[in-house]
Every structure is written in structure tokens, then in C-alpha cells.
Amino acid sequence: AVTGILAGVSMSGDLRNPRKNIPIGTFLAIGVTFLIYIFQMLWFEMKISKTELLSDTLILITKSKFSLFIILAIWAATLSSAIGSLVGAPRTMQALALDGVLPKFLGKGTGEANEPRVATIISFLIAFVFIVMGKLDFVAPIITMFFLNAYGAVNLVAGLETFVGNPSYRPIFKTPWYVSFIGAIGSYGVMFLINKYATMISLTVTFLIYLWLSEKKISRTWGDLRSGIWITIARFALLKIRFKDKNESKNWKPDILVFSGNIHQRKNLIYLAKILSKGNGVITLLTYIFGDIKNKIREKKIVECNINRYLKRRKILAFSEVIVADNFKEAAKYTVQSNGIGILKPNTILIGFSKNIERRKDYVEFILENIHLRKNILILKYNDVLKYGNKNKIDIWWGGFQTNGKLMLLLAHLISINDDWRNVNIRLLSIVDDIQKSEEVKNKLGAILDEVRIKAKVKILENEGGIHKLIKENSKDSDLVMLGLATPEKGKEEENLQRIEYLTKGLPTTILVKGLNVEEI
Structure with missing residues (x-):
């Protein structure tokens, strides 16, 4: 009989003010039944022994002077619960169908009161099955x-x-x-x-x-x-x-802010961020729409939906931000500083190599500003023909800058723990002007690899015929090349980018790395 506690909720669709009626009605009903049960237990204690209660389930009929009334009460309680369920269950079923949880045909109603006849028939059949199950x-x-x-x-x-x-x-x-x-x-x-x-x-x-x-x-x-x-x-x-230091050595990982732009044109950039985040780093894809915000709201929502759909389809765990701005220069400056929350602010910026000659000054200034903000810079120069190759070989060119080199080693390790790069071989290459120092440099790099516990093969080359020639000859068969990025000089934007183009010309896909925000790995 106590199953009637939800009768009011089941009938909520027929109540004038269910928010008020259900709590008041439910607690009044519980209060009345509580008093009845308490009185009944006290009567049992005074009139019936424990042995009789355990041995006779119909003891009330045996002890009562008016046994017929007890039988009628049992029938009334049973039928009221059954009828209450048969009245309430169809309405609950109808509501669930209307919300799309159950098949739509169960939500069909009849008459002005929208009586759930279909749901009532189904409820009756379910109850009938349980009735005929047995005892x-x-x-x-x-x-x-x-x-x-x-x-x-x-x-x-x-x-x-x-x-x-x-x-x-x-x-x-x-x-x-x-x-x-x-x-x-x-x-x-x-x-x-x-x-x-x-x-x-x-x-x-x-x-x-x-x-x-x-x-x-x-x-x-x-x-x-x-x-x-x-x-x-x-x-x-x-x-x-x-208040924790997010760059403490044991917990450091690249939290990457990707200037992805049009995601369908920058799939290679997003893929790189994905494999670098294998160490549980946070990825945020950043897209700009230029123009007046009043006229771009609809476009912003469409782009957001497209990006989220792309991420879901490719199973990429990343956040996305679409920002409406007047120009790239000012928008990028403030976005980098404000992006993220608490300790989850990006420590690494990932961008593609700029082919736009007119914007090269802004491009170099953007790199310099992020260097001042102590952000790691990763510039992807993607080879459209070779792509990421067979994913079997990564070359790291050690130029002497500790932060660049250690960050490149960590990035190569993160890439190697991805399933499609699991067979990759990492090489650590360095160029010396004096061949007599090659053994010393080799031992030094070997000691660094032992310290950071990353497997890589060390190769020392003598500077003969120029750095670009050596890099090109030794890394032409690699699938991914990593080069350290020197701090660009302001006022020499064109020269800086021409030097990068010269160094990377004819190379497989290359990542230029400027390490600033990385602790001991």
C-alpha cells in the first residue's frame, strides 16, 4: 500500500498547481498513513505475541471480531494501489514518449483531457504479465x-x-x-x-x-x-x-593554443596538436572572424558548430574558441593573455608558417610578443607532398640552446607514445665546427638523454658545406624534423623569415621550436 507515495507525482499533469500540490498532498498522505501504521504496531505489541506474528500472516483476521471488514480492507488497499498504478503509469509513460524517451505512439492521447489510452493498454499488458508469472x-x-x-x-x-x-x-x-x-x-x-x-x-x-x-x-x-x-x-x-606552479617539473605538459583558422585547411596543424597532447595536455583551437561583431554573430555560431562537429567526428579532445575581431594583431595579443582559466592557461603556441608576405611584420611581432609572455612557440612548416611520411623517423637538430633542445626531446617523446608513431626512431643530431670536439659533444648529449630517460640515437656532424646542406642531406628521408628557433630580431622581419625558409627548403615536414616555458624534463 505504501507504493502510493508517488501517486501525486504520477498525476502531476492533471494538477492545477503541481509545484504546490504535490509536496503538500504527499506529506499529508504520508502523515496520515504514518499515524495508522504507528497505531497498528502499538496494537500488535499489546494484543499479539511475537510467535503468532511470525507464524500467521493473516493474524489480523484471526484476532478481529469483524474479520469480514479486515478482508474488505485488504482488498481495498490492494485494489487502490493497483488502480493508482494503472492510472498513474500510463500518464508517466505518455510523458516519457512525448519527451522522446519512449516510442512516439505511446504519447498519443484521446479527447479533451488527452487521455493516454495506448499507454494504458500497454501498462495493463505489463501488469498482466507479472500477474500470470506465478505466486x-x-x-x-x-x-x-x-x-x-x-x-x-x-x-x-x-x-x-x-x-x-x-x-x-x-x-x-x-x-x-x-x-x-x-x-x-x-x-x-x-x-x-x-x-x-x-x-x-x-x-x-x-x-x-x-x-x-x-x-x-x-x-x-x-x-x-x-x-x-x-x-x-x-x-x-x-x-x-x-596557487600551484603549473610549470613544476613533474607535472609539466604542453597546454597548446592552436591558431587553427579554417579547420579544413589546417588539418595538419590540428593533427600535430592532437599527437602532442597524448601526455594529457590541453588543446584549444582558436579561430578568428574579422568584422563587426553585430554582423558576425550568426557566422560565429555556424563556425563553432562546424568545429565542434569536426572534433567529435575525429575524436579529438579539445576546446574551441571563435572570436570576432577587427584585426589579427590586436586580437591575438589579448587572446593569448586571456585564454584559459586558472592553471589551465596555455604555455605553448602552435601556428603554421606564414606564406603571406604582406603580413610578415605582424607575424614576427606576434612571435616576439609571445616570447615576452614566456610562451613556447611551435611553428609548423608542413610539406604538402610528403605530409607526415611513414611516421618512422624523427630528427632533432640540437643547436646548443638547452630549452629548445629539451623541449624538442619532450615533444618527440610525446609523439612516440601515439599508436601511429609507436615504431618511430628518434635521432639527435648536432653540428660542430671542430671534428675533434665531436666525441665531447656526443658524450654530453648522451648524458642528457640518460638524464631525461628518452631513447634516441646521437649523431655528430662536422660543419662542411654549410648548415642547410647538412640538414637537408641527413634529414631528407625523415618523416618529421625539429629545428630550434632563434629569437627574431625586430626590424629584420623579412630577413628572419627568409632565413627560416632557406633552412627548411626541401625538408620534410618541419617543426620550428622556441622553448621558454619548460622546466627540467
Whole structure:
């Protein structure tokens, strides 16, 4: 009979003011039944022995002077619960169908009151199946499990909503979160005490329903508790480590801000960010739309949707930002400084090599500004013909700058732990002017590799015929080349970029690396 506790909720569609009526009506009903049960227990204690209660399930009929009334009351309680369920269940089924959870035909209503006749027939058939299953003692535990499971889930959700402080959760009758959790624990605890096997079946069915609903990807507007939980956890974690040094050596990883532009034209750039984030770094794709923000809002939303769809389809774990700005120079300066939150601010900038001669001054100034901001700079000079080759060989050209070299070693290691680069061989190459120093340099580089625990083969070359010639001859068969990037000189923008073009001409896909924000690896 206590299953009627949700009768008001099931009939919420017919109530004039369900927000007010359901809490008041439910608690009044519970109050009345509570008094009846308390009186009944006291009467049992005074009139009936424990032995009689255990041996005779119909003891009330035996002890009562008016046994016929007891039988009629049992019938009334049973029928009221059954009828209440048969009236409430179809409406719940109809509401779920209208929300897209269940097949649409179950939501069909009849008449002015939109009576759920189809759902009523289905509910009757489900009830009939359980009735013909056998004895009441067999059916009762199964039905009980689903009721208790529902009560436990309601308490659990209510407790979580209160605990995470979701502003949209504003119940008229407010309950502390721990009271709801106690209710949930009590419900599930009683389930295991009654019948552990039936409990496992009930929980398994509930989980399968959850998986089925997840696969349906229902478009909903009522919100998702999971988002609130994850936001609360993320907020707690960020506040917990907000004063930590994100560049401490053990925890350092590249958090990359990618100037991706048109994603379909910069797939190679996004792919590089993806394989570099294998060490759980954070990727943010940045796209600019130039113009007046009033006229670009619709375009901004379209671009955001396209990027998110692309990331989801390619299974790339990344954030995306689309910014409307007047020009690149000013927008990029402020975006780099403001992007991210707390410790999750980018420490590495990934850009493509500029082929636009008119914008080369702005391009070099952008690099210099980020050097002043202590950001690592990665410039990808992509070979459209060779692409990323067979992904078997990475060449790192060590130029003497410790931060550049160590960052290149770390990047090569991160690339090597990706599945499609797992067979890659890393070479560490260095050029010396005096061949007599080659052994000394080789030992020094070998000691660095031992220190950072990265496997690589060391090769020392004598400077004969120019640096570009040596790099080209030794790395022509590589799949990826890494070169250190010297700090560009202001006022010599054209010369700086011409030197980069000269060094990388004829090479496979190349990453130019300026390491500033990296600790000991």
C-alpha cells in the first residue's frame, strides 16, 4: 500500500498547481498513513505475541471480531494501489514518449483531457504479465526492488542537485543534501537485505536503460545533472591548485593554443596538436572572424558548430574558441593573455608558417610578443607532398640552446607514445665546427638523454658545406624534423623569415621550436 507515495507525482499533469500540490498532498498522505501504521504496531505489541506474528500472516483476521471488514480492507488497499498504478503509469509513460524517451505512439492521447489510452493498454499488458508469472511471493520481491530503486534514485538525484548547488534546482520543500543521501542509502540497503539477487537484476536493468537512453542522444531542454557534477568537480580541482606552479617539473605538459583558422585547411596543424597532447595536455583551437561583431554573430555560431562537429567526428579532445575581431594583431595579443582559466592557461603556441608576405611584420611581432609572455612557440612548416611520411623517423637538430633542445626531446617523446608513431626512431643530431670536439659533444648529449630517460640515437656532424646542406642531406628521408628557433630580431622581419625558409627548403615536414616555458624534463 505504501507504493502510493508517488501517486501525486504520477498525476502531476492533471494538477492545477503541481509545484504546490504535490509536496503538500504527499506529506499529508504520508502523515496520515504514518499515524495508522504507528497505531497498528502499538496494537500488535499489546494484543499479539511475537510467535503468532511470525507464524500467521493473516493474524489480523484471526484476532478481529469483524474479520469480514479486515478482508474488505485488504482488498481495498490492494485494489487502490493497483488502480493508482494503472492510472498513474500510463500518464508517466505518455510523458516519457512525448519527451522522446519512449516510442512516439505511446504519447498519443484521446479527447479533451488527452487521455493516454495506448499507454494504458500497454501498462495493463505489463501488469498482466507479472500477474500470470506465478505466486505473489515470487512477484512481490521483484516489484519491490523496482519501487525501492526508484525511491533510491529520486533521493540520490535530489541529494546531488542540492550538493552541487545547481541554481535551477529550487524545490519548494527544501531538504539538506545529507538527508537525501541517507534516504538513497537506506533504499538501496533495504533492497540488498530483502533479496540481493533481485537487487542485482533491478540495478542491471536500470543500467541497461541508462545505456539505451545514452545511445538515443535525445534532444532535451530540462538539463543534465551530470554536467552540474562535472562542473562542481572541475571548479573544486581548479581552486585547489590555483596557487600551484603549473610549470613544476613533474607535472609539466604542453597546454597548446592552436591558431587553427579554417579547420579544413589546417588539418595538419590540428593533427600535430592532437599527437602532442597524448601526455594529457590541453588543446584549444582558436579561430578568428574579422568584422563587426553585430554582423558576425550568426557566422560565429555556424563556425563553432562546424568545429565542434569536426572534433567529435575525429575524436579529438579539445576546446574551441571563435572570436570576432577587427584585426589579427590586436586580437591575438589579448587572446593569448586571456585564454584559459586558472592553471589551465596555455604555455605553448602552435601556428603554421606564414606564406603571406604582406603580413610578415605582424607575424614576427606576434612571435616576439609571445616570447615576452614566456610562451613556447611551435611553428609548423608542413610539406604538402610528403605530409607526415611513414611516421618512422624523427630528427632533432640540437643547436646548443638547452630549452629548445629539451623541449624538442619532450615533444618527440610525446609523439612516440601515439599508436601511429609507436615504431618511430628518434635521432639527435648536432653540428660542430671542430671534428675533434665531436666525441665531447656526443658524450654530453648522451648524458642528457640518460638524464631525461628518452631513447634516441646521437649523431655528430662536422660543419662542411654549410648548415642547410647538412640538414637537408641527413634529414631528407625523415618523416618529421625539429629545428630550434632563434629569437627574431625586430626590424629584420623579412630577413628572419627568409632565413627560416632557406633552412627548411626541401625538408620534410618541419617543426620550428622556441622553448621558454619548460622546466627540467
